[in-house]
Amino acid sequence: MDLGERIEQARQENPGVRIDCYVLFESHTDAMQLYELSRAAGLGARISTTPRQARSSCGVALLVSCDEAKAVETIALDSNTPFENIVPLPNQITPHRDVYC
């Protein structure tokens, strides 16, 4: 499946939940590079920890809107910035999550 199909599948499997896309890397230097290029292109990327469901070689991921994931992928390919995968996952941040206290 290509990226668009995987995003669509994630949306169907998680109705009503926002799907986020995580770009995974082998090296945090690659993450820094794609972050800088994506921001320079006006995309809303931010550096994030890698969710456990999307384990990668390095703990750093780039969190992007799935609506912009294809554009980020294009930037990575055009700039020869290596990445391992782009993984669509249900939104990991919820204000109603359990809080340890």
Add this chain to the structure above:
Amino acid sequence: MIYFDNAATTCMKPPEVAVAVARAIDSFGGVGRGVHEASLDAGMTVFSARQRIANLFGYPNPKQLSFAYNATEALNIAICGLLEPGDHTVTTAASHNSVLRPLFRAQDSGLAEVTIVPIGPDGSIDYDEFEAAFRPNTRLAAVTHASNLTGDVYDIARMAEIAHAHGAFLVVDAAQTAGIVDIDMTSDNLDVVCFTGHKSLYGPQGTGGLCVREGIDIKPFKVGGSGTHSYDREHPSFMPERLEAGTLNAHGVAGLLAGVTYITDKGVDVIRAETQALASRFENGVREIGNVKLYGGGGMDRTGIITLNIGDFDSALVADLLNAEFGICTRAGAHCAPLMHEALGTDQQGAVRFSFSHFNTEEQVDAGIAAITEIAKELS
């Protein structure tokens, strides 16, 4: 104090260097050791430094730039990481001990043989002799871009062409040239450029590194914490982490980034021209003083170094007089360049090295000329 020891460490830095280090000390986390604000601040700064420095060296890929703690460490990484048993290596008599000692250790342990290309008494190199030193098993030539004793600049593009014609790599010691002489890894076909941050890049001590052409595999001599692949038994195989282990000196790199940004904003050509003008002013001022001997000048260009002796007087005595009576900081002795001193005939006497920065002034240079005039008179 008048500081003319910039070939050892630049003392006068752009003010933004100290500001950057102070900010980093108060705000940085570990590079690649988390994704919180403090870690990302450090990570982006280090990444920006990789970009800036790679760009300064004419290399397009910042991932090929690994940080080390100085040029000596970078040269050890490159030389030790490239050599295999039975290899042959080439260097020149202009080399600093940061090149010579790793090569001599390789030779003494039986790992590799070393051929040293002589340097002329004027600091010049014969490139035909350089080429003649290569053998079928020559793995690398490790050469200094400029002598730290005379400031003579050597033609590394030509050396790279020669090395490649013989199937060898060229490892460049750019300790004396990074930031003051143009270095273009792409157009000059350089394989590895090793640099230090605390000289003409205006960074803090404890910063340096190496830029490695893609496709060249250097075995890391230190492995350990990398922030990635933590469950693997082996250190990451990709650059730049391959040649870095343990927490980076991000505080220092922040200062280095500020120094390099200052250089690129001002222009290497401008800095070189201003520095050379001061060095020439000094050279012209001391040339005619009786009993003063000047060294070098046989290179294709020159950094901001002028080296001299007064008669046969101990260079340490002259440097001590300069310091104690005139408040002028220079460097006497052997300068970690034993073979260059032998080439110049100063291995017993040493020499007094004046190394200028574009932060020096003409008034300071004139004070240096006056001091040498007086000392020469006193010692005659």
